[in-house]
Amino acid sequence: MAAGIALADRDGIESISMRKLAQELGVEAMSIYTHVRNKDDLLDGMVDAVIGQIPTTADGAGGADGADGADSAADADWATTLRQMALAARAVILTHPWAPPVIESRTAPGPATLRHIDAVLSVLRKGGFTVAQTHHALHILGSRLLGFTQDLFDDSAGSSGALDPETAAGIVSELGATLPYIAEMALAVTHQGALGGCDDDAEFQFALDFILDGLAGLQNR
Template structure:
């Protein structure tokens, strides 16, 4: 076998001829978006997210940098795709004996994924247009809660309390966006409803002054703080 990984074939005289190395054009035509994103993830895992550039990625793939733009629009699109691919690797457990077990197993599985891709939390924090995997994952978390008796409001509070822990790390998960008017909120919920029913339900239910928009950080902070203090209080009474 030659250095290119191709098996040499004998010609009519019996001599083996080594096929020519794959050309840059051949490599370029064989690229797909998935292959580009996978290569970028491998590069980030090995050398850190700061090492990921279109030029460096092209070198890793053995192509010209311009050929990457057939598959990703720009670096932001590449980073969005990388985050979406990583979140998509998280297995979701919904068959636990109770909601707590299902949610705990899912969050710990998410942490195992994040520990394999340590650049992901910092990168996720910079994303403003997440791909389909993130809302699909959040919808599944909400589903675990709603199907086990949580009200929409309590499920919403639970997301804030858990924060990024549902994704396997610890930092603020929510980047509040400007308010949407009721008509835009209803349209967004309608778009989500077919595939992400629990996310759509929360989008319509958790509104502020008639509009879908940013959550009240002070309210959510106080709710989470009281929840933690109440839990510590119960534990202290058990141990005394």
């Protein structure tokens, strides 16, 4: 699994095959089948191993923005603890950019994933949420518990090469005639003076904090 993760980190998830993994390990391809049934089984193990890298509250989950770790759920309120866990998960996922789409394609959680979810449920239950509220919270938080979100579209390509102000202004002017609100939004959220990708980390934290505030309101109903 470690060799598969390293290969995917280096060459992308499309590089994963039994043959290439065997080459990485210096063995015959057929010997890989001693350990996994097929490529899907390999991917299951790889994403579960990645999720296993995410610290839980018991391990001391520290926020990606430098927050101190918590040794147990009792060391911080539930919202702070969940925030630290989600940001710690994001720090892990950012080192394995291939992982989110593979995680989303899996049909059953592995042992590490189940342990991570159980740790999240523990924080919520010990924080005073009912079983029903905890169930709602799990659905609301969704993939943020694993450090990523599914956005409306992927603008990551734009973030690597933002347009210069003159070109951006021309594009916005063309959009404004038929799509005024998209043009307005494009201008409002420009980065460094030009159109480009969103600040994914900032948007992740904004949405996470918004959700946690909402869950606090649910708890007080």
